[in-house]
Amino acid sequence: MGSVVIRRLFTLIFTLIGASILTFVISHTIPGDPLAAILGERAMNNPEIVANYKARWGLDRSLPEQYGIYMLNILKGDMGQSISSQRPVLDDLKQYFPATIELALGSLTVTVFGGLVLGVIAALYHARWPDHLVRLIALWGSSMPVFWLALVALQIFYAKTGWFPGPGRLDSSFTPPPTVTGLFVIDGMISGDWGVVKNALYHLVLPSLVLGWYELGLIARTMRSAMLETMTADYVRTARGKGLKEKLVLFRHMMPNAMLPTITVIGLAVGGLMAGAVMTETVFAWPGIGRYAVDASELLDFPAIMGVTLLIATVFVVANLLVDLAYSFLDPRIRTE
């Protein structure tokens, strides 16, 4: 087990270096000038102001030099200054990431629980109406663009019926709780402000469902086909043959085996959630890493783009590490290898 973790951590380092070089080269070679985005046209005409900005953001150096400086600073825990927010990228990430984590946890709950349960039902009722219904839900989720889903959800459940609160993490009348974790639900609990906790949870429902639906479909379909496969497996027949109760067959023999491919998909789903967060956060005015990434790329804010990429790459690698660990936990064969 330990060697798996160490091997994965090595992979993490190489993944991050690869991702950083790729992002650095891409974001610096596409035509465009970040100064054009942040300085006014007249300020751009003042060589003193332009020189001052270029020096401030290191834009007056060569590309490899800029990359070298950047990586050296990263080792010192300094991710550079965001050009658009004019403050350390680390501060920006610290501020925005918790909002995304909160949203991702909400979505992951919807995705994993909903997906597993729906997948099992579909398999057990193979080729009957519950199966068709689940497949329809899965198809909807995977085929509808997240931003469109978000707009429709807001139109129906917020604008027309008022069942759910509008965009944002809290109603305007609430003051955000003092920051401890940055997750409003948790921080509300810590400060004992249950009004905030309820309101924050309430605000989480719609964006979580919208963001979770896509991956829910994926997991439900994977779980369904994995379950169908295990149903006809020899060991299931043997289990039934020796007179095991159906409940035990389902929970002890079928599900753990069907979970293995599904767990892989869940690991990948984390990446999907991060990508989906970009659109969901924009429509739901959710101040997370997704919106930060959109703003950064629109303004060609290199340090911010790099920061977001490295963070998401880390999340992705860590999620897959957890998947590997879960694998060896669930499958004794891998553990002994």
Added chain:
Amino acid sequence: MKKNQTSRWTIWLAIVAVLSIILSACAPVATPVSLTEQPVSQPVEKQLVVARDMDLDTLDPHHAWSGTGQIVIKAMYDQLTNIDPNDPSKVLPYLATEWTISEDALTYTFKIREGVKFHSGNILTSEDVRFSIARMKNLKGSPAFLLDGMESVEAPDASTVVVKLVTPDASFLSKMSCQYMGIIDSKVAKEHGATDAVDADTTDTAQAWLDENSAGSGPFILESWTRNQDIRWVAFKDYWNGAADVDSVIMRDIKDITTQRQQLERGDIDIAMNIDPDTAKELQSNPNVVIKQQRGYNQVYIGLTGIEANNKDLATNQKLRQAISYAIDYDGLINFVLAGNAERAATIVVNGFLGADKVEPIQRDLTKAKQLMDEAGFPNGIDLDIFYPNATYYGVDFSVVIQKVQSDLAEIGVRLNPNPLASTVYLPKYKAGKLSMVLSYWEPDWMDTSTLIDSFATPTSLVAKRLGYVNEENGVLSAQALIETDPEKRAEIYGQIEQNMIDDAHLIGMIQPNVVLAYSAKVSNYIYNPAYTLDLYSIHKED
């Protein structure tokens, strides 16, 4: 497959579990009203909620440069002068109660208002004004160019500030009204690292503190700024001009227009700042929402021709440029393509600015345009590239405008080849003069015609240089206008420059888009402020 009772049990349990997840998501929580309408955290007060797609870089007035900055910096910081919202060419006293201008128009002496308090409780003095102006210049931040023509600033006594200029500048008082010229509390700012020293660009460390605290004398005190989320203020009760009508303001960062619209309709926000003309039309029937259109001061124009693009036909052939300017169907563009949500601007000087009414805009004249094409030497027409940012500015979708222009010009044989570019690609190329023909946009940096003339008309103007536009007479006239103190005579001079610009046809004035205001019927006294977009101080709200 055989199933016994137990397995059915399990399946039903599972179905119930999924249904409950789905239902808990789709149905209202038992008491939604108590969740949204009885906040525990804060007593109910008169709160104004504004939604805006916020492009806010910093709250330090001397570093900032953004559209949203116009609103939020004005809310916290006062300036020496103010602009009459109904007539942007009129400069009104603000922190300066009066001023005198020396004979040579080089020395401005301001009398500073007495008894003005900062948010800290400190009294505002001439030293604060001097410090702020000097810091702004020496920080060399984005707005520092506003003080390019300044030689010195001094505070000879507690209520007097003297500014000396290098060359006369009739627009100086107008520049002083810019939000970036905000006066900061020098004592408090210095405690947090601010300096007005010549090397302030490297030694001043107050920006981070000013992003979290307001050190001004404006009508609102900063409570918090959470980037990408919201900015919150409480009213400054000791404001020298009387406390604002609302007790607090939240400006929420909402990017999506549809979301803003939904929130406005639900009554969750009072003002939606990014409603486009189409959405506004749909909102018009809602009795709880007020939709108003007002004159805006931004402009969409065609620029000919990039100096580096080296398109000889466009650069040297004035008749060809004129033919293009006569072939465009401006009325059709504004009335049909833009549904009447804009005005026509004759040149870069937008309507409402001093001198704009001194010239007649060109109207479409196909016969004349075709004749000009013949005289220009292109009886069989010509192929031209046009470049533009693939975006919407001021509610105008550039690709739609291009389609119209393309079909108009086809009638005189000009075959236009549209090249949309991402904004971050477009701007640097345009600035480098590499684009032969552009559809571009501009917003005045301050509320005086001089900023537009200075940017477009003279041989040293930044855009004129880019376009390869040289008109020596404009340079002479512009210098005359800057020392002319009689507004009527200044207007006449600007009129001559504008006529030259129309004849030279390097820049074709086209669209001056209206501004759409969308707000709750509870809000009153909301008018579009040409200098600050939205002056939060002026807003009233019913309980």
